[in-house]
Amino acid sequence: MFRNTWRTVLGVATLVCLLGFGTAGTANAETSTALKINDGPCLKCHKRNGTMLGVHGQDKMHFTCSTCHGEQGVHPRKPNDIRVFNPDPENAPQEQNKTCLRCHRPEKLAAGEWTHNVHANKVSCAACHQLHPATDPMTQMTGTQHSQLCRQCHAK
Amino acid sequence: MDKSKRQFLQGSGAMIAGISLYVLTNGEVAGEQQKSAVKYAMLHDENKCIGCNACADNCRKVNQVPEGVARLEIIRTGPFGEYPNQYYHFTRKSCEQCEDSPCVHVCPTGAAFKDENTGIVSVNSWKCVGCQYCIAACPYHIRFINPVTKAADKCDFCRETQLKQGKQPACVEACPTKALVFGDLNDPNSEIVKALEENPVYRNKRDLGTHPKLFRIQAKQGGINV
Amino acid sequence: MSPFHFEHLVWHWPIAFYLFFAGVSGGAMFFAVLLKNFILRGDAYKSGFVQAACIVAPITVMAGLGILVTDLTKPLHFWKIMVFYNLTSVMSVGVIILCIYMVFMFLWIALVFRPVIDEWCRTRFPWVLKLSAFLSSSEATITGLLVILALALGAYTGFLLSALPGYPMLKNPVLPILFLLSALSSGAAASLLGGVLMKGNPDGREVHLIHKIEIPLILVEMVAIFTFFLGLVLTGGQAKVAAANALGFGFWGVVFWVGILLVGLSVPLAMNLFMTATAKRRFAYVAGTATCSLIGVILLRHFILYAGQMTIA
Numbered sequence: 001m002f003r004n005t006w007r008t009v010l011g012v013a014t015l016v017c018l019l020g021f022g023t024a025g026t027a028n029a030e031t032s033t034a035l036k037i038n039d040g041p042c043l044k045c046h047k048r049n050g051t052m053l054g055v056h057g058q059d060k061m062h063f064t065c066s067t068c069h070g071e072q073g074v075h076p077r078k079p080n081d082i083r084v085f086n087p088d089p090e091n092a093p094q095e096q097n098k099t100c101l102r103c104h105r106p107e108k109l110a111a112g113e114w115t116h117n118v119h120a121n122k123v124s125c126a127a128c129h130q131l132h133p134a135t136d137p138m139t140q141m142t143g144t145q146h147s148q149l150c151r152q153c154h155a156k
Numbered sequence: 157m158d159k160s161k162r163q164f165l166q167g168s169g170a171m172i173a174g175i176s177l178y179v180l181t182n183g184e185v186a187g188e189q190q191k192s193a194v195k196y197a198m199l200h201d202e203n204k205c206i207g208c209n210a211c212a213d214n215c216r217k218v219n220q221v222p223e224g225v226a227r228l229e230i231i232r233t234g235p236f237g238e239y240p241n242q243y244y245h246f247t248r249k250s251c252e253q254c255e256d257s258p259c260v261h262v263c264p265t266g267a268a269f270k271d272e273n274t275g276i277v278s279v280n281s282w283k284c285v286g287c288q289y290c291i292a293a294c295p296y297h298i299r300f301i302n303p304v305t306k307a308a309d310k311c312d313f314c315r316e317t318q319l320k321q322g323k324q325p326a327c328v329e330a331c332p333t334k335a336l337v338f339g340d341l342n343d344p345n346s347e348i349v350k351a352l353e354e355n356p357v358y359r360n361k362r363d364l365g366t367h368p369k370l371f372r373i374q375a376k377q378g379g380i381n382v
Numbered sequence: 383m384s385p386f387h388f389e390h391l392v393w394h395w396p397i398a399f400y401l402f403f404a405g406v407s408g409g410a411m412f413f414a415v416l417l418k419n420f421i422l423r424g425d426a427y428k429s430g431f432v433q434a435a436c437i438v439a440p441i442t443v444m445a446g447l448g449i450l451v452t453d454l455t456k457p458l459h460f461w462k463i464m465v466f467y468n469l470t471s472v473m474s475v476g477v478i479i480l481c482i483y484m485v486f487m488f489l490w491i492a493l494v495f496r497p498v499i500d501e502w503c504r505t506r507f508p509w510v511l512k513l514s515a516f517l518s519s520s521e522a523t524i525t526g527l528l529v530i531l532a533l534a535l536g537a538y539t540g541f542l543l544s545a546l547p548g549y550p551m552l553k554n555p556v557l558p559i560l561f562l563l564s565a566l567s568s569g570a571a572a573s574l575l576g577g578v579l580m581k582g583n584p585d586g587r588e589v590h591l592i593h594k595i596e597i598p599l600i601l602v603e604m605v606a607i608f609t610f611f612l613g614l615v616l617t618g619g620q621a622k623v624a625a626a627n628a629l630g631f632g633f634w635g636v637v638f639w640v641g642i643l644l645v646g647l648s649v650p651l652a653m654n655l656f657m658t659a660t661a662k663r664r665f666a667y668v669a670g671t672a673t674c675s676l677i678g679v680i681l682l683r684h685f686i687l688y689a690g691q692m693t694i695a
Contacts, residue, residue: 106239114207114232120240143213147332150208155332258547264474265466285462286455289473292392295548295695306455361695364547 040064045076053134068099068131087127094121115150123153195275195341195369196313197253198325199351202375204335205246207232211327211336218317218326225300227251227311228327245375250327251311252296252360252368253277259290259299259308268308275341275369276315281307295364313338341369383692385633390548391691396453398683401539402568403446404480405561405679408535409569410435410442411487413592415529417573418494421587427495431588434576435569436491442572443484443535472545476538483531490528493521536565543690551624552690556613560606561686564679567599571650571675578668585663593654593663596675600651607643624693634689637681646678 037057042065056063066072070083085096097120109116128149129136141149207230215221215228227250234244257277259268267283268290270276284307291299291308302309314325323329328336339348348371357371386395414435418426426432451460464481468474492499496514503510517524540561543552570592578584614625629635653671657663 110235114235114244117235117239117242118244120242122240143209147208147210147213147330150206151210151332154206154208156334258545261470262473262545263468264471264477265462266468267466283462283466284456285459287450287453287463287473288392288455289471292691293546293548297390297548297694301455364695366547 035059037063037065042066042072052132054131054136056131085124085126085131087124091124093124093127096124096126097121100125193273193342197339197341197348197369197371198313198328199337199348199355199357199371199373200248201335201337201351201355201373202246203373204333205230205248205331205375206333206335207244207246208332210330210332211248214326214330215311215314218314221309222303225302225309227298227309247372248370249296249298250370251277251298252366252370253311253313255367255369256365258293258295258366262289262293264289271315274313274315274319276313277310278312278315279308279310281305281309284308295361295366296368385688388692390694391688393687393691394453395684395687396449398680398687400446400449400453401542401561401687402680402683403442403449404539405536405565405683406568406572406676407439407443407446407487408483408532409566410439410573411490411528411532411569412536412566413570413573413595414439414494415490415525415532416595417588417591419525421591424497427498429577429586429588430580430582431573431577431586431592432494434580434582435573436494438572438576439487439569440484440491443480443487447480472538472541476535476542479531479534479538483528483535486524486528486531489517489524493517493524533562536562536569539565543686548695549624549690549693550617550619550621550695551614551628551693552686553695554610554613554621556606556610557686560603560610563599563603563606564682567596567603567650567675568679570596570599571672571679574668575672575676578665578672584665584668589663589668593658597651597654597658600647600654604643604647607647620693620695624690627693628685628689634685634692637685638689641681642678642685645674646681650675650678 035052035057036059037052043051052065056068068083068085070081073081075082083096083099084091085099106116106120129138209230212226212228212230216226219227221227229249231247231249232244233247235242236245237243253276255275257268257270260270260277263269263284264287265283265285267280267285269278269280271278281302286301286306286308288301288308291297291301299308299310301307313319314323318325318329325336325338328338337348337351339346341349341352343349352371355373357373359368359371362368414426414432417429417432417435422429422432451457454460463474463477467478492514496518500511500514537558540558543561544554544557546552574589574592577588582588611625611629614621629638650671653667653674657667657671
């Protein structure tokens with residue numbers, strides 16, 4: 001009993017810390033927990049892996065999970081039409097990136113970061129970017145971290 | 157008056173003879189082939205380079221180069237081609253380690269010098285007074301005044317840092333794609349001599365007669381094929 | 383691209399003034415020697431023009447040296463240039479020339495003013511007379527070396543820039559000759575201006591002699607400038623680009639056409655011809671002409687320095 005209370009306190013504290021950290025991004029801690037996107041039906045099953053805290057989950061964007069991942073269809077039965085985003089080359093990057101490119105224009109992406117141009121449809125966006133956490137790790141990188149990231153794929 | 161004229165002629169004649177003798181003897185010394193045991197050079201393969209800047213990063217760290225100046229930069233040009241098949245060109249901007257170095261010739265104190273044992277053009281920051289003649293003389297525009305030491309500074313193939321510890325230069329160690337090859341031109345078995353023999357290479361501004369030792373493999377196209 | 387700040391600009395205006403001052407000093411000494419040896423002889427110290435040259439030369443050469451030192455990133459380490467020499471370096475050789483030049487300049491000035499110095503020292507420091515007598519016995523050598531050193535100093539400022547392979551406009555064999563010629567005319571102008579200000583006769587023999595030399599000097603200078611740029615154009619490549627950049631319609635193009643060719647060369651040439659023809663020289667004419675010449679030379683140094691660094695090889 002006693003032990004359990006401590007665990008809860010620790011857990012909550014960690015969560016608060018993590019969320020507090022996220023305030024550096026556009027999403028803010030108070031609203032992230034209460035984002036409308038997380039009230040959707042998907043979260044009934046995807047409680048563990050599905051909390052959407054990133055920029056794309058802001059209420060004013062009026063996104064639902066299906067905006068990016070597609071309609072539920074026969075899911076969770078397989079095969080289904082749910083769109084999955086991951087670095088796996090089996091999952092054709094060109095197809096994955098179509099979803100992102102519906103809104104993001106290549107010229108704008110290139111203006112922010114030149115490597116978008118060379119990776120274009122050869123690497124999936126999800127290989128570098130993570131949209132579910134409060135902040136995308138790509139947005140706060142030092143020059144050294146940047147070149148270390150290149151090394152992960154390019155090193156021989 | 158006649159006497160003083162003769163005196164002057166004699167004096168200036170002797171001086172001219174002295175100067176020309178000095179120049180002649182000096183010229184002979186300079187004309188001899190200075191054969192150093194080791195002659196270090198570098199090769200930048202622009203096909204392999206991905207422009208990640210790991211080399212420049214490590215150079216800054218190892219040689220403690222202050223922010224705002226750089227011994228090594230990767231210059232990115234582009235993009236070329238049409239989306240989604242665009243590519244960039246990357247060129248290395250650093251000391252070209254000329255055999256016939258303008259910076260060494262113009263330095264009034266000898267602070268810019270070529271190490272006779274390795275052929276590396278280097279800077280003695282204590283001797284440097286900061287006249288910036290070398291910065292103006294370098295046709296590759298790679299020299300700068302180090303804001304900390306107030307002396308001229310530039311790439312010396314990590315002569316004072318990595319090479320002293322028997323390691324490869326910082327940039328070479330850091331390169332993830334092995335786009336940089338460093339080695340001794342006098343050693344026929346060295347990796348760089350083999351690479352130079354196998355690849356068509358170019359060097360910058362060869363027409364200036366500086367004989368740079370930074371070789372480059374011209375990029376066919378930027379990026380890598382996945 | 384602003385005219386005073388652009389990529390690959392290493393040397394700024396202090397260097398232009400250094401080049402100008404070194405040239406003025408050498409030129410002034412050259413003309414002072416001419417005036418003394420050809421017309422004034424032992425009376426040279428009485429001439430306002432020689433006096434002016436003997437004041438201007440030391441001040442400008444030391445001002446130039448001062449500018450050079452303060453422009454270093456480590457001014458307090460200046461002595462290292464004096465201690466460590468590199469004979470392949472134009473700057474190092476220039477410093478040697480500058481040092482020897484200063485010695486001979488002061489020796490020669492002392493010789494010019496020997497009557498005054500001797501008079502003053504006769505009772506106070508009699509040993510000075512022995513020293514001046516000794517110097518006087520080698521006057522020809524001192525004068526000869528001073529002339530050579532003064533010319534070397536004027537040319538050195540040009541060689542200093544022509545040793546830079548990265549800038550096609552500066553790496554030009556005509557540059558040292560051009561700088562030597564303009565150094566001489568700036569020295570003449572400084573002597574004339576100083577001379578008339580020091581109550582020298584604007585219609586005196588000195589002015590006549592200097593003007594007689596100045597006319598061909600300006601003409602040769604124009605030929606040198608013409609050769610300089612035509613050489614760049616004929617060399618082609620970046621040298622041609624450099625000539626176009628320098629003489630085009632930019633800031634430095636205007637400086638060249640108006641400041642150097644018109645004010646610095648054409649106006650003094652016309653004035654000199656006019657004064658020679660009318661044979662009547664007045665203070666305003668002489669001073670005005672000299673001022674135009676000096677402005678022209680200052681502008682030429684700045685123009686060459688900045689425009690030269692605008693285009694790279």
